Amino acid sequence: xxxxxxxxxxxxxxxxxxxxxxxxxxxxxxxxxxxxxxxxxxxxxxxxxxxxxxxxxxxxxxxxxxxxxxxxxxxxxxxxxxxxxxxxxxxxxxxxxxxxxxxxxxxxxxxxxxxxxxxxxxxxxxxxxxxxxxxxxxxxxxxxxxxxxxxxxxxxxxxxxxxxxxxxxxxxxxxxxxxxxxxxxxxxxxxxxxxxxxxxxxxxxxxxxxxxxxxxxxxxxxxxxxxxxxxxxxxxxxxxxxxxxxxxxxxxxxxxxxxxxxxxxxxxxxxxxxxxxx
Amino acid sequence: xxxxxxxxxxxxxxxxxxxxxxxxxxxxxxxxxxxxxxxxxxxxxxxxxxxxxxxxxxxxxxxxxxxxxxxxxxxxxxxxxxxxxxxxxxxxxxxxxxxxxxxxxxxxxxxxxxxxxxxxxxxxxxxxxxxxxxxxxxxxxxxxxxxxxxxxxxxxxxxxxxxxxxxxxxxxxxxxxxxxxxxxxxxxxxxxxxxxxxxxxxxxxxxxxxxxxxxxxxxxxxxxxxxxxxxxxxxxxxxxxxxxxxxxxxxxxxxxxxxxxxxxxxxxxxxxxxxx
Numbered sequence: 194x195x196x197x198x199x200x201x202x203x204x205x206x207x208x209x210x211x212x213x214x215x216x217x218x219x220x221x222x223x224x225x226x227x228x229x230x231x232x233x234x235x236x237x238x239x240x241x242x243x244x245x246x247x248x249x250x251x252x253x254x255x256x257x258x259x260x261x262x263x264x265x266x267x268x269x270x271x272x273x274x275x276x277x278x279x280x281x282x283x284x285x286x287x288x289x290x291x292x293x294x295x296x297x298x299x300x301x302x303x304x305x306x307x308x309x310x311x312x313x314x315x316x317x318x319x320x321x322x323x324x325x326x327x328x329x330x331x332x333x334x335x336x337x338x339x340x341x342x343x344x345x346x347x348x349x350x351x352x353x354x355x356x357x358x359x360x361x362x363x364x365x366x367x368x369x370x371x372x373x374x375x376x377x378x379x380x381x382x383x384x385x386x387x388x389x390x391x392x393x394x395x396x397x398x399x400x401x402x403x404x405x406x407x408x409x410x411x412x413x414x415x416x417x418x419x420x421x422x423x424x425x426x427x428x429x430x431x432x433x434x435x436x437x438x439x440x441x442x443x444x445x446x447x448x449x450x451x452x453x454x455x456x457x458x459x460x461x462x463x464x465x466x467x468x469x470x471x
Numbered sequence: 472x473x474x475x476x477x478x479x480x481x482x483x484x485x486x487x488x489x490x491x492x493x494x495x496x497x498x499x500x501x502x503x504x505x506x507x508x509x510x511x512x513x514x515x516x517x518x519x520x521x522x523x524x525x526x527x528x529x530x531x532x533x534x535x536x537x538x539x540x541x542x543x544x545x546x547x548x549x550x551x552x553x554x555x556x557x558x559x560x561x562x563x564x565x566x567x568x569x570x571x572x573x574x575x576x577x578x579x580x581x582x583x584x585x586x587x588x589x590x591x592x593x594x595x596x597x598x599x600x601x602x603x604x605x606x607x608x609x610x611x612x613x614x615x616x617x618x619x620x621x622x623x624x625x626x627x628x629x630x631x632x633x634x635x636x637x638x639x640x641x642x643x644x645x646x647x648x649x650x651x652x653x654x655x656x657x658x659x660x661x662x663x664x665x666x667x668x669x670x671x672x673x674x675x676x677x678x679x680x681x682x683x684x685x686x687x688x689x690x691x692x693x694x695x696x697x698x699x700x701x702x703x704x705x706x707x708x709x710x711x712x713x714x715x716x717x718x719x720x721x722x723x724x725x726x727x728x729x730x731x732x733x734x735x736x737x738x739x740x741x742x743x744x745x746x747x
Contacts, residue, residue: 369594376544376590377608377660378583380576387611392598467598467640 242439250430257423258447260340264412264422267344269405272351277390279352280359294356301353307414309350314342314418343415351408355401362397363389395466402459406452423447494521496558497664497695498543503552505538512538513549514719520664520697520712525690527706527727528699530716531742536699537591539716540668543697544586545579548572556582557663584612587657591669593649595641601628601652602637605659613660620659627655631685647678651685658689665689667698703746707731715739 247254282294301309321327321336335341366389374384413424421429427444430436498520505513512535520526528536541547543554545561548571554561561582562574573579595604605624609615628634631651641649650670657665670686671679683705690696690709700706706713706727713730715723715738723730723739734740 367594367597369590369592370596372546373588373590373594373596376546376583376586376588377656378580378612379608380580383611387607388596392596395598467600 238439238442242442243434243436244439246430246434246436246440247443250426253421253426253429254423254447257421257426258451260420261409261412261422261424262451264340264344264347264415264420265405265409268347268351268412269408271344271348272408273355273401275348275352276355276359279356280361280363280393281385283356283360284363298353298356298360301350302357306346306350306411307417310343310346310414310418313346314339318342339419340415342418343420347408347411347415350411351404354404355397358397358400358404359393362393362400365396366392398463398466402456402463405459406455409451409455410448494523496521497524497556498697499553499555499558500539500542501553501555503539503542503549503554505535505542505547506550512719513542515552516716516719516721518714518721518724520695522695523693524695524712525710526697526712526714527710528697528714528716529701529703529706529730529742530722534716535719536716537668540666540697540699543664543666544583544588545573546588556585580612584608584660585663587660587662587665589650589653589657589665589667589670591672593641593646593653593673595649595653595656597641600638600640601633601644601655604641604652605656608656609659624655624659627658628652630658630688631655632681645678646674647681650674650682654682654685654689663695665694665696667696667700669699669701671700671702703731703743715742717742 279294279298282290283298286294318336321333327333327336370388370392371384374388379387412422415422416425416428419425424444427440430440434440496519498518500516500518503513503516504511516535516539518526518539528539530536538547542549543556545554548563550571559578559582562578563571564574566572595601596607599607602621602624605627606617606620609620609623610617625634625637628637631654633648633652633655636644636648636652641652644652650673654665654670667686671682674682679702683702686696686698687705687709698706698710708727710727713724713727714721715730715734715736717738723734723736730739731743734743
């Protein structure tokens with residue numbers, strides 16, 4: 194085969210790296226069909242169902258969404274902060290730390306979140322008022338409300354699952370890269386901060402992204418202990434209006450939208466990860 | 472973190488590879504033993520590397536070459552014996568199980584910043600670009616200023632022929648390129664000694680040459696190096712001292728000419744015969 198084109202017209206690496214759809218329109222046939230179908234479904238629901246309750250409950254729904262979002266964000270951040278030492282202890286810790294860490298992860302992953310929530314709220318939570326010292330301390334302001342129990346339970350749940358993910362991620366960082374850090378005089382803490390943790394975090398990121406989206410869908414359990422998140426608001430709507438489908442469909446739409454935002458955020462973070470496939 | 476300035480080997484360079492006794496000892500091992508469980512890999516090794524020496528450690532697989540090299544920077548902790556770097560003995564003690572361990576972690580961390588290790592499998596940090604790999608230790612261990620570290624890193628990457636690749640991640644590079652970058656990373660700490668642990672063994676044959684060229688270049692500028700290698704012709708060319716290990720003992724040592732052309736021990740004769 195003879196090459197007639199000059200070399201300059203060969204696609205460069207940068208161009209090859211871009212998606213194959215470059216230059217093509219976003220309006221693909223399958224996308225148009227899907228759009229039409231979804232618009233038709235929304236119109237159908239709008240025309241055949243009652244939505245007048247939205248006017249009255251709109252502010253409460255917004256507050257509910259806000260509660261769900263901060264329950265999610267706080268439990269993820271705090272849970273991940275717990276997951277790092279949980280994973281590390283299992284990989285590199287002495288037995289006295291590794292065993293409790295493994296036990297914690299096993300316990301959390303082996304029992305339903307709803308059970309943990311109820312045990313803490315209805316069980317432990319009902320013990321606190323019987324202890325005078327607690328009733329007199331500043332903690333009482335929190336312990337007599339429901340949301341701290343929801344946040345705590347969601348946090349330890351996320352920590353339990355992600356502790357296991359981080360255990361695998363820490364263990365999977367190539368031994369040689371850690372050895373290189375050690376050979377150049379890094380202290381154990383510096384090695385963790387500069388090499389081991391970032392490397393493990395980037396490895397775990399795709400899994401973490403999925404788990405964050407799962408965590409969103411665990412938050413409505415908080416409504417079972419009187420935390421009025423967006424699910425709680427919708428449940429109230431159903432009780433007040435005797436409507437069956439419209440509020441639930443609306444709730445599904447809200448969770449879909451939140452999930453979509455999370456997916457986009459995860460994608461942005463992942464695209465900033467320096468390496469892929471390593 | 473104290474940053475020790477490396478004594479310049481240039482003064483000794485003029486005299487070439489003259490008699491070692493006149494020059495300052497950089498690395499000294501005295502009666503070093505190392506066991507892994509029941510298996511005794513090093514059975515009492517003593518060696519001295521002086522400023523400007525290029526020492527090649529050769530021997531069959533399993534003779535303890537890599538273990539010996541890794542005992543110098545305590546990636547393996549000798550079961551007994553003494554290791555000195557620039558006359559400073561690395562403190563070891565016995566723990567409760569009778570195993571040898573580092574007595575003072577700060578001391579070994581300080582000494583390690585004077586030893587530039589190059590690994591068989593490169594071990595570049597995969598989440599950093601080449602330049603970030605090279606500036607990592609100068610900035611975060613030696614506490615140097617970032618702009619200075621970057622300037623030096625770019626010069627070193629230029630020197631190993633990877634300046635254009637400075638913003639690339641290791642995973643996108645060939646083994647030869649990764650190893651050259653790893654050499655730049657080692658040079659960035661301006662080490663007193665370069666330790667090479669079979670630097671070409673993990674490379675495709677056609678990539679070996681580019682790495683050897685870089686190492687040869689370092690040898691010619693008089694850098695002190697200890698090199699574990701299977702590349703006999705290369706050892707013969709760049710080393711001024713060759714140590715032949717056999718089953719954890721120094722079987723024979725001397726100048727390359729003596730080792731390769733007039734081997735005394737029968738085992739060395741056989742080893743050299745087998746690789747020809």
